[in-house]
Amino acid sequence: MKKLSLKKMDWYLLGILVLAAFLYGWGIWDAGSANSYYTAAITSMTQSWHNFWYGAFDPAGFITVDKPPIALWFMAISAKVFGVHGWSVVLPSVLAGIGSVALLYRLITPKFGPWAGRLAALVMTLTPTVVANSRTNNMDAILVFFLLLAVYTLTRAVAKKKFWLVLIAFALIGIAFNIKMLQAFMILPTMLVFYWVAIKLPWKKKALWLLAAMASLGLFTVAYPDSVDSVSSSSRPYIGSSQTNSLMELAFGYNGTQRLLGQTSGTGGTFGGMGKSSNKSSKTKAPTNANTTKTPTAQTAAGTAPTGAAPTGSTGKTPPTGTAPTGTGQKNSAPTKPSGSKKGAPTGTKPSGKMGNPGKGGKGGKGGMGGGGSAFAIGNAGPFRLFQSDLGSQIGWFLPFALLGMGAGWWAFRKKGDKWYRISNEQADVLLWAGWFVPVYGFFSVASFFHPYYTIMLAPAIAALTAIGAVAIAKMVKEGGIKQGLIAKALLAITLIATTALQAYYAWSYYPVASVIIVILGIAVAAIWFIPKVINSKLKISLSIVVVALLSGFWALTPTLSHTSAAIPNANPSLLSSKGSSDMGGSVDSALLSYTEKNQGSAKYLFATTDSNSASGYIIKSGKAVMALGGYNGTDPTMTLTEFKQLVKSGQLKYFVIGNTKSSTGNISKILAWVKKNGTQVTYSSSKKSSSQSQAMQMGGMGGQSGNTTLYDLSSAVQ
Template identity: 70%
Template structure:
């Protein structure tokens, strides 16, 4: 029997939603360009319906971003209404995050009660990576919203036995596929198992309905990719990060198997540092770089143009890997102020973090993933079953992991039907299967995968929040059942007394066990509280050693307190435990909000508190270069061309003009041949080329074009005063070298023909 829907407004929920709105939205007016790669695309999408439909990266519609455009559609609509600003492109993610918190409440309340819904909503709100994600214009916040909508609709379909709701539910997964491709399919096993176990229909009808749902899934998944792939390739943008100009290939290649295996498109290998743990020395070296320390650079000058080379060679492209090193040292944080004028004529501003870790307890920084590694694109720890507990990922998603495990164990055994066979599943156990089915495959993926960013772990947040609430509710039920059994034994209740109960009362009564449920519940909760607080003490130790010690002491005291059978001070015990469990996780979640951070690689860490503003993996603009090319563009279609998207994104945002990202996001896309490039120059569509990330594509096309440009183009002095030195702290994460204080070589191609 389901708990009746609350008729009155739940003010606890209102408070949690207000808290989520504050954490997700406060300070987004300092978002700068947020993730400039996507902001550039949003700028372009507001300029034509074709760009909007395909998710074009540049105003000329030369190439798309590396994902389908569904999430970007919401952001482009917001930008069209309010103008292109950091806050306007981030706003849809903020709203999606608030909606997700509300949905997790609605998903838990019907079967587990309002307190379970509140606990789940609060847990989700205070998960650090959730807050960091909801403050950016990345895809993940909107992806999670669509996945929760799909599960919510499926839950309604099961309750109401409605075919159309089944089809809508699986159709929403298809929509989610067009947000971030195969990542959306991670929860399909959970939905399939839940549907089959939970819906009460004859097996033939159940099978037919499932077939209809899968057809809906296929239609909504494939409709957009097939429409794009079937369009004339000459009349649409090149599909960014694909090797065959195909959206389906992008889904199963770059955004599919390569995420698991760690291969980077077009390079035939992996990015440095992916799936590896840095040694202590390399971690400290990286920390020094992130603390804004300058590194020795080699300065070269060609025709008045100054360039720099950091020791270690050319980094991987597109901000995907570390800069200045082949040893796997994570990228450095960009520094300095950043400003730019949006195409609407309104100024976007935002001060970028200096990357300094600050002083904690008299010591600078933290260790590895807790210090220098956090904020790196690939600070993902060492692959293995405990990777999510390690500092790199755990400090973002791991704060409540022991409670999620408690939810699977206590939830399954605590909500079993009285006197039922082991294979009979109660209504609550169906939901345990659903959330465990979400949690386990996603946990498994992140445990073994080699190519992902730490913020992707937001995929685990709904399952962890739900299982935490289920675990707490199940333990409370088991403790109550244990107390009732003890009371019944003391009252010498006879079996005949149970016969006087109504059928409903018997069905809802606690299961009579061969073991003491209260004792088992106390043991489970004691272990969970102990492990949770010890794990949190580990995450905190790099920054606040005193608080870490306090958490260890609290862990031991609270574990012992929960193990005691007496209920003296029960309410105080609950409040103290809740405060201890949520306190530091909440503080970590608060750090992006306090620092007004909306980063391209979103993360939460006290290191953010030493600086304010936003950072991205590109987006920097050399104002002299931009001024020169705008002045001399003439009738050319493109302002200039460069090797990759991150080297051009800032120029698109600030000028609103077409800049050709020849090799796409990674600089490896075979978008055209040398012959086609020459034709662009010959017909006057392209006059200038700016050196960016000089990577090589798998088929050598980019390297051939670069060689031809350098051989035949004329290097232009576009600034009278150009710096001859640079610091690592002014180099963005991708090592783009096209913005800020560094100079880039500008080649004039107009005199070749």
């Protein structure tokens, strides 16, 4: 086993890390409000320790975001140090992305050598969804970093037989649970299997250590949720997106079974558009700026915020103008009735030039190419969903090599002549990465609700298995004799051709000529492996890497070149037609903001509205408390009508903003009816109707932007 030397600088790795820093960090000064839902929470969290601890969405600490706050803690600390800016809230994700690349190198190198480590790091760096995620203030990049840190700690524990490292490794999974809940447990089975087969200890000691590790996992998993749930509901914010004001219910409900089944809290139904391909034929002329819908979704639920101004970052600067680069469908929402364009069609206008007709190839057309531009384009459920363009264009570029790595890695590093059940150290690592890959792949193959960017969970396993596959083939060619060498070369050739063909499929609707060229190059490089003594093996390997990295590298570059830090991160050439960030609920009607600030008086809240995306831009812009009555979906049962009346009567709430209310339910519906009946409509701007409609059209009716809005004065509503 080759040991990694910490004394000698690996200049190749340094170059890869510099590349990662560029891809993840360049242009984040144009991040605007990034994901305004979380940026609003960060704004609130910097104002008090109470808000910081609970991850409060609003400065008054009325409701939390829909996840535990650990990832947001890092972002809030950054914002506290540097001020609340788009780039400062994105910075922790950038650093986490770079850290993940370095950790993957450290995980692969000890067993498979520095070239394998470098290749894994490079593949991770150039995976499009990794780049897109590492440029936002979503939690996924930080989650992946903590999962890799847990796996790295476990491998060190196994190598050194250190009990305390085992405890820390599983504790880190518990911490990761408090970043994005049950998603962190997707790699738990492979960690358990790897620990059991890899650590060399007497079985009784091994079992005792494992029991202690499970206790460590349990403690760090439930400590925070239990501490929150045990606090009186009157002394803490309502747990956003839960139906019983409980973090544990949030974990197993909204962030658990509902993700698998495609259900949405508060409606009892399922997300429209889930499990649908975005690439069916359409009569539209070109992709639109956003997913177009006729009705608000369950996520905008009971109404939406007034608009009229472009999304603003916390500094008050307006992000660059132009076509929104990504699907601006609301986070965790889904279109219900497609209007005109295809479901989940790629957003933004395709770059002009040799990219073809955006009305045809740009949206995939027949055969489903060119996906990856929509918040809800997840293809059709089944074993090959990850190969379809919707998800594949974000994560699938190296899938054939990952599959090769599982098979070739297991075979090439076996203990020759030993019992079949006695696995080598290298095989244990193959088992580790295959155990990460298979269940996560399985989840995305069958789940009914997730966004394409969630597939970053697969990136470390794909990168690791790709590198393992490459060194396994090289080992088989060098040591396996003529017959095994030919088999290895044939496997590599097939994988090269399959990979370039798959990548050409993703790129075809944008660059048909480049797609043909990449397939030809793949066939040519595959053929070179069968021509002896023409060029050496190292050059052959280098050519193979360059060919399979060309298109994925370009796709990964698109968020960087466009300076995109989107709420729904994705990578595709459509981003190149417009620069800057797009957001779902970060818009601000300056006239409304000015009016309510001027007339707020002693009220605790600037105003109340139905959902978080309707409120987020105003919190970021003003730093004041805006009540998101129904939480993210607009359906959270945060209070009864009686409680709401008391809030108004006490003078804490003076204004309410109502948008489209077709999806309002339960207590929210009753409160809205009462507001309409008893409140006084306020004309705060003669142009408010047209400005709201204009922004609604730009945002596709989603993310807190769905048409007409009305401001109600509640001062005289309760006598």
